[in-house]
Amino acid sequence: MFNDEGITVVEERAVTVARTENGVVVTTTAGTRAQGQRLLVATGRFADTRDLGLDAAGVQTDERGFIVVDQNQRTTNPRVFAAGDVAGGPQYVYVAAQTGHVAAAGALGEPSTVDYRGLPGVTFTTPQIASAGLTEHRATELGHSCECRVLSAQDIPRALINQDPRGTLKLVIDAKTREVLGVHAALDGAGDVMLAATYAIKFGLTVDDLADTWAPYLTMSEALRIAAGLFRSNLPTSCCA
Template identity: 40%
Template sequence: MVVGDVTTGTDVLIIGAGPAGYVAAIRAGQLDLDVTLVEKDAYGGTCLNHGCIPSKALITATDIAYEAGNAEEMGIHANPAIDLAGMVDWKDGVVDQLTSGVEKLCKANQVNLLEGTATFADENTVRVSHSGEGQGSETLEFENAIIATGSRPIEIPNFEYGDEPVLNSRQALALDTVPDSMVVVGGGYIGMELASVYAKMGTEVTVIEMLDSILPGYDDDLKRPVKQRANDLGIEFHFGYTASEWQYAGEGDGDSIQVIAEPAEQPEADGGSEVQGEAAGDQADAAESETLELDAEKVLVAVGREPVSDTLDLDQAGVDADDRGFIDTDSRARTNADHIFAVGDVAGEPMLAHKGSMEGQVAAEVIAGKPAAIDYQAMPAVVFTDPEIATVGMTESEAEEAGFETVVGKFPFQASGRALTTGDSSGFVKIVADDEDGYVLGASIVGPEASELIGELGLAVELGATLEDVASTVHAHPTLSESVMEAAENALGHAIHTLNR
């Protein structure tokens, strides 16, 4: 039976229940607004279901297996067997627990949940189509709307995700058997995270990257330990290449495949020498010029993500998007239409879940009449490679371009007693401060637990703390966080456990 068309109304319509949308919904509910949250797939969005959470679950699980199998130096001799199907079942259980928690939190905050796909009919109305034959659609009128439709993996020519050997990041996180070999197209954070996961399972991994280095946009000194660890894992790299096509290497479906890669035209990289500096030495294969034919069982395409805005009929609501589909917003998350907001990946870079959550809270508070605004100054970014990379605030070059006279403090994890006891002492903590008054302007970390350690430095940037504030805060011993204190002391010229600058 076809459900009839029903028209209802709401104070705040939110399209998309990822980290940006559901956070906006909960905050708006807390502010006593009537909220309707429309989601077409699963509560929690890509992050909880197919991205951040499942990838970190597999990273943790494969780290445990790899470390146990490579701990002879600690007197541990083991040969762990990986049951990928069991690992994926455990990962799915974590995901289910979190997504069901999101649904419960929304309901507890009086958020009306509606399953379906929303498209704008005009500037104050959407049509919500329900999935399933005969489920029909309904009309929803709103006073304010928040677009939080997120992003999806970019598909490149000749590598359609519907083809069985071709994987996007979502599909790579759902495999139930370990492939013998894999070509990863893209050396950004998604490609490098998943390349390491599968290399630790025993897969022979080859990475193709069109630029001359992994992790474009990060300083060379942060990338170098990650590249070295990847080399230790046996990951092979080909820089300066783009994947052009693939074909079955044998008689037909089910056989291994061959990925064809052609030399890429090199664009000017962002960040000048910080991105390109590695090319002259370590990345000698960036100069390769012949066509590559790479045999593999699977190919993972991880060349970036694009906004999901083409499904919304934005023109019907009078909302502008750029030529890539990103929706322009102001410091209060407003689009060019004052009563319509956009948050999260669909609102542009940086495409980070926590950035989307912050924007979602701001949008809800602005709608409720609160004096909220977005501040990206202390926005952390984390790459969950091995070792992890984390940054916050300005780099040294960014600070100098902004007119600051800088002072830099650095502390290597090789000088950290706690890092040595974990068996992982690669990397360092680096703090950038204003030389005149000592205010912390930014920081970067590569090494164990960088994702956790960056929080203290994010707080320092947010509060306007000085090097003296960080250095004089007593840190427990023995901990990795002592490295933050020592980096601040190094900038001041009186570090105890490393040579001062």
């Protein structure tokens, strides 16, 4: 897919960066040289809370400046609550809204928590990259006996109609209960699948529930039902993380 877009992925660490007449050149640990007109360095985010006077209020922050909160969004000062990106949670608008609701409820004496089960995330690249719930690796770490299926975009009717049958969708389930644990996709319209995936994970649906649920034909949500149906076949189990 990346090759089709003219993108080369180099799975090595960079050791040097140098300017050239036409841009920059990056050299990796293995001596690979990658040239380009621009260099984007993604090193994560930090919270700029230095001028808020948090120390004076007894509100602690972590090493990146994010305010330390408990499950009720309460800070180390029991009279102060924090929510949104500054509280160090997943940095999505819908998470900020939900943590704000929990913080307000706690401040009013009605403590509650944020339920992160099935939290969806979408990167709106081409193709889109989206996920909800646990990866196979994380599910195994938590003690689940996992079973997985990978559905190629070539088997998704909507992808064929859109003339872009590139990419995949992966479904992770608990092999014993058959409950859906995670859904991950890299394909055009991947984000459209995540609402159904979130419902399935949060409410403990099984792959049989999904396979027997109606899905409008030629919508991306139908891909989830098709993937669930693969667990009824004799196809080999995927073991990729």
